[in-house]
Amino acid sequence: MTEKWEPSPEALEQGLYVAYAALSTMAVVPIYFGSFASLKKWKNPKQKKKSKKDSKEDSDDSDDEDEVTESMSLEDAYMFPVFGSMTLFGLYLVFRYVDKTYVNYLLTAYFGLLGVMATTQVGVNCVAPIVKLIGINVDKWHLTLTKKKKELYAAKFTILHLIMMVVSVLLSGYYVATKNWIASNIFGICFALNAIQLLALDSFKTGMILLSGLFLYDIFWVFGTEVMVSVAKNFDAPVKVIFPRLFFGLPADQAYQFAMLGLGDIVIPGVFVALCLRFDQHLAGTKNPNLGRSTRFSKPYFTACFIAYALGLGTTIYVMHTFKAAQPALLYLSPACILSVLFMGLIRGEIKEVFAYTSEEGIEAAKAKEEEEKKKQEEKKKAAEDKKVPALVKTDSVVSEKASSASDSDQEKSPKLRKRKGGKAQKSKK
Template sequence: MAEATTLDAGLGLTYAALIAMALGPIYFGAYGGLARLKSPKDEKKEKVEDDLSDSSDDESEDESEVVSSEDAYMFPVYGSGVLFSLYMVFKYLNKEYITYLLTGYFSIIGVPALTKFFAGLVRSITGIRLPRYHVQVTKRAKSLTHLKFTDLHLAMAVVAIGVTAYYVLTKNWIASNLFGIAFSLSAIQLIRLDSFKTGIIMLMGLFVYDIFWVFGTDVMVSVATKFDGPIKVLWPRNLLSMQPEEPYKMAMLGLGDIVVPGVFVALSLAFDRAQFLASQGYPGVKPVVPRALRHVSFPKPYFTACFTAYILGLVTTMAVMHFFQAAQPALLYLSPACSLSVILVALVRGELSSLFSFTTEEKSEDASKDEKKKES
């Protein structure tokens, strides 16, 4: 959900800032969430390379949450339950105590998210690669958890704790945005749709969900405005024109409007790479490919179309919001834009069957053998 804005000197900056804070996590999250490719190489060399890497590619792959069609059907139901529960809590219970409780929760999960975000940012700027520590907790020879981190992560954890403490004490909107961006980036990297069918079901279900709770009731707007937490990105509408002692008048964009289309954009990028590798003779979700192909640039028609459609959908949301001076359900514009973009590209390229047969789940050996028998 995006909140309405009024015309002022900083309006253009406000819209541009909200759009930028949405596009960054989607773009980098899509690339960060790509399944890690392996190449046939010496095991000793691979071990040395892995121990010197602080990339989270392999970690995100192990921790990723796969969303199936059954899950996608239930998204609007679960979302409605959580949203209405928050609405009732704020309506009948002491808002201050609830805010304290939720702030504590977001602070706990925010420290690791900020640590990963800051570490990735520093690594991308400096290219630094440090030895990685492994901490594994086992019970009766069964691994319960396996943590991988470097000295950079430890340093960034200190920074993250400082930012968290500053946010808890001040509720500063910039610190809140850092949490929002970190949460969105992590979610897009870790949530993986199993197919385009699942993605379209999710987008269409949340399309109806967003319209109902924004236009049909005051629930969505009430929760978004009453809850002072990092569930949205913010930017002052009056940043360039405010007078001394004048409070900020915030415009906002919900994290759901970033993450939900973002995982679909990430799926489009994964499909582009799978198509390219298949054209090179390496079919499958995570094929073993030569080192030269692991980081090679590949054509991205679906990613480009879907990402562009998201931008246009977000711009349309802002334009309608400004014109009508009322909150808009952003998924009303984003869901059709993203889903139709990939379908149209597939129709033009004659790849509609390939699009809907694509899956990010690796098939078991038994399933592969059964397919080969059927083909024979």
């Protein structure tokens, strides 16, 4: 019987430092590049807006386009911890009462498909600038699905999308077959990059409420219950980044023991850091209306929040390592990000501008919501008017029916009256 191999305390300590450094790198890299990817071309507010037809023609011919983003409003920020808690507890119950093997089969298929889309997009974003720098022209294809002249789906892609999709499918197949931790990390980083790029907070107020709500969410589910830790251990899907606790010097017959960091601890603070960068662009654009796509502007809020995130993550790792227990990362990350923005606003005397700022996505979402509410009100008014019109027609018909019946009765009665009058006249003649 072979003895169980155990690493020396010194080797284990060094291995943990390597793991912590790797996790920190996999956290800050998506936030940094995702924040810059979320920037849109600065548009001069004083410039006349183009007509829809002209803008559509420009977008069809131009390669300089922005990705469509999803804006998170104040209502979404309030409800996010609620829905997150419901989902987390639901997963906990599923893993407790259902065979986790079958659950993970389903999750693997689902995240394998999402991984193909995420890695394809990230791959194109990485390769396209290199191809453009080399000077290779890539034709753009347009795919439009219509039904009875109504557009159902429209997509634009190049040969780069097809190549990266093939690579992504192969990588996804490899992950599904082996559950390799490196492939899982690639998917996790791509998920984080896409989420930070495509999910936008509409204001600092929304961001602060979101971080505050998830601050309480993390404390409750980590310290108050076993739910968070249990789901994290059983959830076999690329929703976290992991790294072996002992990567160098581990014998080949020994299994890795991993340290992990959830994607929520990257994405949620990451969208707040990206908001800071867009605010810096807003301040620079108001001074320089011709800023365009240039990133050469002062970035005090982005720099402060990014450094605060790194320090908060370092504090999380230090406390976790010291007490040898899992820590809710947002317990340290949320206050770090929020306070960095508040301190920078106070130091620069721009605290009013911070709370008054609304992102371009937020303004567009608010306009769309107002238009939708107007349409609903108009539909309600129209429905109410439609209800009134039949009622008026009905009452008019009833009145006309009564009038006609009255006239008919008068006509029926009149001959009798004539006969009676005629009889009286004849009698008087006699």
